[in-house]
Amino acid sequence: DVQVEExxxxxxxxxxxxxxxxxxxxxxxxxxAMDWVRQAPGKGLxxxxxxxxxxxxxxxADSVRxxxxxxxxxxxxxxxxxxxNLRPEDTAVYYCVRESGxxxxxxxxxxxxxxxx
Amino acid sequence: xxxxxxxxxxxxxxxxxxxxxxxxxSSDIGGFNYVSWYRQHPGKAPQLILFDVNERPxxxxxxxxxxxxxxxxxxxxxxLQSEDEADYYCSSFAGSYTYYVLGTGTKVTVL
Numbered sequence: 001d002v003q004v005e006e007x008x009x010x011x012x013x014x015x016x017x018x019x020x021x022x023x024x025x026x027x028x029x030x031x032x033a034m035d036w037v038r039q040a041p042g043k044g045l046x047x048x049x050x051x052x053x054x055x056x057x058x059x060x061a062d063s064v065r066x067x068x069x070x071x072x073x074x075x076x077x078x079x080x081x082x083x084x085n086l087r088p089e090d091t092a093v094y095y096c097v098r099e100s101g102x103x104x105x106x107x108x109x110x111x112x113x114x115x116x117x
Numbered sequence: 118x119x120x121x122x123x124x125x126x127x128x129x130x131x132x133x134x135x136x137x138x139x140x141x142x143s144s145d146i147g148g149f150n151y152v153s154w155y156r157q158h159p160g161k162a163p164q165l166i167l168f169d170v171n172e173r174p175x176x177x178x179x180x181x182x183x184x185x186x187x188x189x190x191x192x193x194x195x196x197l198q199s200e201d202e203a204d205y206y207c208s209s210f211a212g213s214y215t216y217y218v219l220g221t222g223t224k225v226t227v228l
Contacts, residue, residue, distance in 0.1 A: 037163075044120070044164065045155075045222070047216065054144050063118075090177070095162060102153075103168035104153065104165065109162050
């Protein structure tokens with residue numbers, strides 16, 4: 001069964017940092033591009049960042065470029081999202097997603113990040 | 118990176134059909150045949166229901182169909198069922214800089 005599972009969410013003060021992790025299982029992890037998508041409370045989905053299967057190419061939404069870094073460790077089947085200089089508007093459920101072709105194919109259950117003093 | 122535009126809500130009675138529009142630009146929907154749709158029930162993670170405009174993943178019933186014309190894509194749900202009551206989001210691949218753009222979301226209500 002193909003699965004992705006996020007961890008690492010929590011409460012952080014404005015200006016702080018947090019690292020999210022996502023473990024993939026049931027497939028060859030390094031063969032698939034991966035993404036992070038977030039959803040603020042009561043709001044819609046927002047694509048945040050993406051990374052190629054080998055990890056050499058990364059993509060970012062304008063809202064997080066320069067503050068967030070997506071990376072992966074294919075030897076451990078883990079995807080990361082390093083978040084720096086966090087703002088209250090970054091408060092959201094963060095979903096890890098495995099791409100399938102040119103779509104967001106397999107979603108995790110999400111991990112909640114709250115940025116508040 | 119503007120979100121794709123969807124109606125806030127649509128509704129229909131059981132058995133009826135509803136259609137959700139998704140409007141973008143020539144840089145996303147109009148430039149690629151990579152439109153996908155997602156269903157999200159309250160408190161749950163989104164689930165892929167259509168990809169590549171009108172392809173269904175395994176397990177998704179053929180009541181769900183998609184189309185695209187110019188910069189606008191559409192999702193049609195035929196034979197509406199109570200379990201279809203959820204939020205629906207469109208998405209489009211948008212090239213190597215913007216990458217993915219998502220829609221504003223549509224709440225489907227089954228009357």
